[in-house]
Amino acid sequence: MEKKLTTPINDSTRETLIAGQEVLISGYIYTARDAAHKLLVDAINKKEKTPFDIKDQIVYYVGPTPARPNQVIGACGPTSSYRMDKFSPTLMENGLKIMIGKGPRSDAFTKSLVENEAVYLIAIGGLGAKLSKTVIENTKIAYNHLESEAIHRLKVINFPAIVAIDSKGNSIFK
Numbered sequence: 001m002e003k004k005l006t007t008p009i010n011d012s013t014r015e016t017l018i019a020g021q022e023v024l025i026s027g028y029i030y031t032a033r034d035a036a037h038k039l040l041v042d043a044i045n046k047k048e049k050t051p052f053d054i055k056d057q058i059v060y061y062v063g064p065t066p067a068r069p070n071q072v073i074g075a076c077g078p079t080s081s082y083r084m085d086k087f088s089p090t091l092m093e094n095g096l097k098i099m100i101g102k103g104p105r106s107d108a109f110t111k112s113l114v115e116n117e118a119v120y121l122i123a124i125g126g127l128g129a130k131l132s133k134t135v136i137e138n139t140k141i142a143y144n145h146l147e148s149e150a151i152h153r154l155k156v157i158n159f160p161a162i163v164a165i166d167s168k169g170n171s172i173f174k
Contacts (some may be wrong), residue, residue, distance in 0.1 A: 011070065014097060014098070014117060014118070014167050015117070015167060017119050017163045017166050017167070018163060018166050018170065019163050019164065019165060019166045019170040019171055019172050020145050020162065020163060020172050021162070021163040021166075022028045022160065022161075022162055022163075023121065023160070023161050023162070023163060024158040024159065024160055024161075025156055025158075025159040025160075026156060026157045026158060026159070027058075027075050027101070027155070027156065028057075028058075028060050028153055028154065028155055028156075029056055029057075029058040029059070029060050029153075029154050029156055029159070030052055030058065030060065030141075030151055030152070030153055030154070031059070031060050031061075031062045031063070031064065031076075031150075031151055031152040031154065032059050032060075032061065032083075032149075032151050033061055033062065033079055033083075033149045034062050034083045034084065034087075034149070035143070035146050035149045035151070036142075036143050036146060036149055036151050037084050037087035037091070038087060039104050039143055039146075040054070040087070040091060041087045041090045041091065044090055044091075044094055045090070048122075050094075051141055051142030051143070051151055052125055052141060052142070052151070052153065053095075054091055054094050054096045055095030055096075055097050056095060056097050056100040057096060057097065057098075058097070058099070058100065059091070059096060059098070059099050059100070060076075060078070060099075060100040060101075060123070060154070061079045061080075061081055061084060061099065061100065061101035061102075061161070062076050062077065062079060062100075063077055063079065063148040063149045064076040064132070064138070064148065064152065065128070065148065066148075068139070070135065071124060071132070072132075072135050072138045073132050073135045073138045073152075073154070074128075074132060074140065075128030075129045075131075075132055076128050076131050076132045076135065076154075077123070077125055077126060077127055077128025077131060078100060078101045078102040078122065078123040078124075078125055079101060079102065080101065080103045081099070081101030081102060081103050081104075081105055081120070081122075082103060082105060082106065083106070084099070084101065084145075084172050085105060085106045085108065085121060088109055088112065088113075089108070089109070092112055092113065092115075092116035092118045093112075093116060095129060095174060096116075096118065097116075097117070097118045097119065098118065098119050098120075099118070099119075099120050099121070100120075100121045100122070100123055100127045100149055100161055101120070101121075101122060101123070102122050102123060102124075103122070103170075104164075104173040105120060105164075105165060105173075110165055110169055110171065111169075113167070113169070114167065114168065114169040115137055117119035117167045118138060118167060119165070119166055120163075120164050120165040121161040121162060121163055121164060122161060122162050122164040122172075123159075123160070123162075124162075125161075128165070131160075134156045134157055134158055134159040135154050135155070135159075136155050136156070136157055136174075137153075137154065137155035138152055138153075138154055138155075139152060139153045139154075141153050
């Protein structure tokens with residue numbers, strides 16, 4: 001089963017996603033790993049503006065490799081998601097609705113995901129070069145000092161993912 005998603009994701013789109021469903025994402029997604037998550041949460045806690053409006057967005061846990069000549073981006077495979085568990089509730093409380101990574105999440109994360117009606121997707125690890133082919137635009141937008149972990153705004157077409165935990169808490173990991 002395939003369902004194309006575009007950002008911003010609306011409530012009715014998220015509610016129709018079910019654990020185990022394969023999706024193709026077309027639109028804009030933002031990259032952020034642990035260090036960027038910490039900076040985003042610090043900004044929120046200090047009531048400062050974040051580098052992009054988190055509300056209704058998709059964040060992909062990835063630190064892309066440098067692009068080769070004539071490429072938009074290098075390999076961009078997912079990183080392990082559990083490292084973002086301590087930051088994710090704050091981001092979801094501020095409107096983040098979809099996260100993409102790999103691997104299972106904590107019970108506290110899942111509880112927050114359900115409370116905030118968000119969704120967790122997984123991308124298949126080891127396919128970074130293949131996933132990079134779905135990226136048609138890549139703009140570094142924040143935290144340049146983090147180098148590969150800087151936040152990028154990516155425009156993707158048919159980025160493949162699997163719904164790992166849906167907005168009701170159903171999980172492929174259980």
